[in-house]
Amino acid sequence: MTTAIWWARRDLRLADNQALNLALNRADTVIPVFIVDPQLMDGSAPKRETFLRNAIASLADEMRTRGSQLILRQGEPIQELRRLMEETGAQIIIAESDHSPFAKARDNRAAAALPIEFTGGITVHPPESVRKPDGSPYTIFTPFMKFWKALPMAGDPIPAPKSLPAIPELTSIELPAAPPISDFPAVENFAYERLREFFHSSIFDYGEARNRMDIDGTSRLSPYLRFGLISPRVLISAIFRVIEETDNKISKQSCITWLNEIIWREFYFNILDHFPFVLKMSFRENLRSIPWRDMPSDLAAWQNGLTGYPVVDAAMRQLNETGWMHNRARMITASFLTKDLLINWQAGESWFLRQLLDGDPASNNGGWQWAAGTGTDAAPYFRIFNPVLQSQKFDPNGDYVRRWVPELAKLPKNYIHSPWQTPMDVQSQFGIRMGKDYPLPIVDHQFARLRTLQAYKSAKSD
DNA sequence: TGAAATGTTGGGGCG
DNA sequence: ACGCCCCAACATTTC
Numbered sequence: 001m002t003t004a005i006w007w008a009r010r011d012l013r014l015a016d017n018q019a020l021n022l023a024l025n026r027a028d029t030v031i032p033v034f035i036v037d038p039q040l041m042d043g044s045a046p047k048r049e050t051f052l053r054n055a056i057a058s059l060a061d062e063m064r065t066r067g068s069q070l071i072l073r074q075g076e077p078i079q080e081l082r083r084l085m086e087e088t089g090a091q092i093i094i095a096e097s098d099h100s101p102f103a104k105a106r107d108n109r110a111a112a113a114l115p116i117e118f119t120g121g122i123t124v125h126p127p128e129s130v131r132k133p134d135g136s137p138y139t140i141f142t143p144f145m146k147f148w149k150a151l152p153m154a155g156d157p158i159p160a161p162k163s164l165p166a167i168p169e170l171t172s173i174e175l176p177a178a179p180p181i182s183d184f185p186a187v188e189n190f191a192y193e194r195l196r197e198f199f200h201s202s203i204f205d206y207g208e209a210r211n212r213m214d215i216d217g218t219s220r221l222s223p224y225l226r227f228g229l230i231s232p233r234v235l236i237s238a239i240f241r242v243i244e245e246t247d248n249k250i251s252k253q254s255c256i257t258w259l260n261e262i263i264w265r266e267f268y269f270n271i272l273d274h275f276p277f278v279l280k281m282s283f284r285e286n287l288r289s290i291p292w293r294d295m296p297s298d299l300a301a302w303q304n305g306l307t308g309y310p311v312v313d314a315a316m317r318q319l320n321e322t323g324w325m326h327n328r329a330r331m332i333t334a335s336f337l338t339k340d341l342l343i344n345w346q347a348g349e350s351w352f353l354r355q356l357l358d359g360d361p362a363s364n365n366g367g368w369q370w371a372a373g374t375g376t377d378a379a380p381y382f383r384i385f386n387p388v389l390q391s392q393k394f395d396p397n398g399d400y401v402r403r404w405v406p407e408l409a410k411l412p413k414n415y416i417h418s419p420w421q422t423p424m425d426v427q428s429q430f431g432i433r434m435g436k437d438y439p440l441p442i443v444d445h446q447f448a449r450l451r452t453l454q455a456y457k458s459a460k461s462d
Numbered sequence: 463t464g465a466a467a468t469g470t471t472g473g474g475g476c477g
Numbered sequence: 478a479c480g481c482c483c484c485a486a487c488a489t490t491t492c
Contacts, residue, residue, distance in 0.1 A: 211463085331463065370463085382492040383464050390464090449465085453492060 002027040003088050007081065007095035008034045008070070009103075011121055011228035012055045013188045014062055014160035018119040019096040021158050029165050031088050032063060035081070036074040036175070044354060047323035048226075051357050053178035054186035055227050062188065068164035071172045078110050085114070087170060096121045096228070099273040100361045123266045124232050125151055127273035130266070137274040139283075139376045144270065145263045157234045183322055184223045184357055191224035195235070199242060204251040206258045213311070213326045214399040219258070220324065222358035225265070235262055268366030271376055278365055282374035287381070290374075290459040292344040301442050302337050303351055305405070308441035310417060311391035312336045314404035321404075323357035328394050334371035335385035340448040342455055345372035373456070381456040384449050391417040407438050 004027035006020050012034075014020065023030045034056055041049055060070040073080045081093055093116040098107065110116050120126045130148055131137060138144035180186075198219040202209060209217025224230045239259045246252045272278060282288045301307050305316035315329035325333070330352075337348045349368040353359045369375025373383070395401060398416030402409045408419055410430045415422040419432075420440050427433055434440060 328463085335464095379463075380492085384492090386465060446466095449492090457492090 001029070002092075003029040003031065003090040005081065005084060005088070005090045005093040006030050006032045007077075007093050007116075008032060008059070009095060009098060010226070011096040011231075012052075012059045013229050013231065014059070014066075015188065015192075016121070016157035016159075016231040016234050017096075017228075018121040018158070019094045020161075022117070022119055023092075023094040024161060024164075026092065026094070027090075029088075029167060030068070031071060031084065031090060031167050031170070032068060032164075033071045033073060033081075033084060034059075035077045036072065036173070037077055038074070045356075045359060047181075047355060047357055048359055050178040051181055051184065051186045051223055051323070052227060053175055054180060055229060056175060057177070058187045063164060066161065066164040067166055069167055069170075069172070071167075071170050072175060074173050077106060078113050081110065081114055081116075084170075088168065091115065092117060094119065097126070098122055099127055099269055101272075101276040101279065102361075104276075120154070121231055121233070122228070123269050124153070124236050124262075125266065127270045130270055137270060138267075139271070141264065141267055141377045144267050145260060148263055148266060153233075153237065153240075157231065157237055181323065181357070183324065184220075186223075186227070186229065188229045191221060191230040194219065194221060194224070195230065195238065199238065203239075203242065203258055204246070204248070204254050206254040207250065208254075210257070211328050211394050213315075213329050213395045214397065214403075218327065223324070226358040226360050232262060232265070264366075265363055268362040271366060272362040275376075278369060278375070279361060282372075283369055283376050284374050284378070286460050286462075287372075287374045287456065288459070289462045290344075291342075291455050293342045295341065295343065298341045298442060299337075299343055299347055301439070302333070302341060302343070302348075306439050307336065307443075308420065308439040309336065309387040309391075309445075310398075310401040310405055310408055310419060311387055311395060314395075314401045317404045319352070319355050323355060325356070326400075328390075329400075330367060331371055332385055332387060332390050334368055336387055338372040339384045339452045340387070340443055340445060342448070342452055345369065345374065381460075382453060384452060386445060386449075388418045388445070405438070407432065 004023040006023040011017055011019060063070045073084065084090070093114055095116065095118055097118040097120060099122065107118065125148060130144060138147065202217055206217060209215050221230065225232060239255055243252060243255045243259070246255060275283065302316065305313035305320065307313055312333050315325050315333045318329065319325040334348055337343050338345050345368045349364055352364055356364070366375060370378045373379050373381035391401065398413050401416055408416060411419055411422065411432060415426065419438060420434055422434060432438065
């Protein structure tokens with residue numbers, strides 16, 4: 001009679017769960033446990049905590065209908081695991097590997113103290129398996145992506161178990177119920193529904209539509225990936241099949257573009273695994289002394305969506321209200337904070353990490369360092385987004401702005417992207433006073449652009 | 463997965 | 478008819 005503990009962390013799913021599957025294959029009895037770590041549930045990311053609580057509750061439901069029970073404990077994970085081993089007589093603990101410095105330190109401690117085995121699954125290919133021939137990690141996306149695509153897939157997705165072994169009577173804490181998140185129900189099956197819907201049509205226009213902030217052109221699966229309600233392997237094997245079956249050139253290219261986005265995620269897991277220092281400083285050594293501005297009022301205006309640039313404000317308000325932001329908008333707001341306000345990307349990184357449902361240290365850091373031009377394979381520092389042009393291009397009718405900045409909703413299309421240029425008679429015609437009902441720009445873009453070029457140049461030559 | 467500055471071209475107005 | 482200027486429109490370079 002063998003007993004295994006399945007330690008769930010950010011793999012809150014039944015389908016294609018390598019850790020759960022290994023536990024089921026190894027043992028007659030599998031004790032599923034989620035340990036609430038006060039160090040992680042510290043109120044620093046309330047939206048993600050809500051999603052997590054919902055996801056745990058939903059997984060617990062699913063386990064119950066299959067004859068098992070998700071045990072919830074709270075405390076220092078290693079202590080709790082040891083206690084649970086004593087209570088159940090389990091011989092082994094199995095968990096999915098994680099690669100953040102925090103997770104690695106915790107898991108190394110666990111491995112030193114307990115019989116624990118880790119599986120893959122958080123990425124399709126474990127970071128250590130994507131290396132250059134000489135063994136060093138890739139730091140440029142394209143060669144990484146080519147190598148990644150040439151790797152054989154390690155098996156097909158594992159279907160969800162239809163039933164689970166019953167477990168003995170054990171204590172389990174009650175997690176206070178969390179309000180549901182309307183745009184992102186934290187339910188495994190819903191992720192599949194969303195995937196099906198996306199693959200039914202939008203994916204074939206993804207190449208163009210993904211940039212349009214006024215359109216639902218993206219899969220919006222990121223929170224589900226973040227907490228492992230769906231596995232990247234499921235996404236990859238699904239998209240491979242669609243690519244194979246698609247003849248139309250543009251449609252096929254759209255699918256490949258989406259696939260590459262998933263590979264960007266793998267790339268940043270890789271970068272963080274090999275270069276954990278990126279969480280503390282710029283990847284690029286020659287850009288570590290940019291004279292950032294320390295301007296709390298500008299940072300607050302950015303955080304609260306009150307910069308006077310409609311597309312920036314719309315995006316920040318979308319983030320604050322829903323916990324999600326369109327990817328194009330992430331680039332625009334990140335460019336604005338770092339290049340227009342000349343505020344350290346780390347301030348933006350931590351705000352996003354606080355607010356995003358999909359906030360993950362690897363992807364979030366990768367994205368910010370990309371935008372700031374300080375990262376691996378990043379945008380060159382002189383690539384500065386013009387928030388007005390970006391808005392005109394990717395929200396042509398201003399619908400995205402109108403949705404999230406209601407005080408501008410009445411403004412006609414030709415002024416919606418740069419409302420400070422609205423003539424007085426038009427302002428009074430629509431009953432909007434610039435500078436009162438909506439802020440004037442907190443910085444002039446042309447001026448800010450030159451200031452930033454100067455600042456980056458001075459850092460480079462240090 | 464930019465944008466601004468600068469350079470080039472070619473058609474049309476005009477003396 | 479011709480040269481000249483103007484200036485979109487597009488291309489290239491630069492940051």
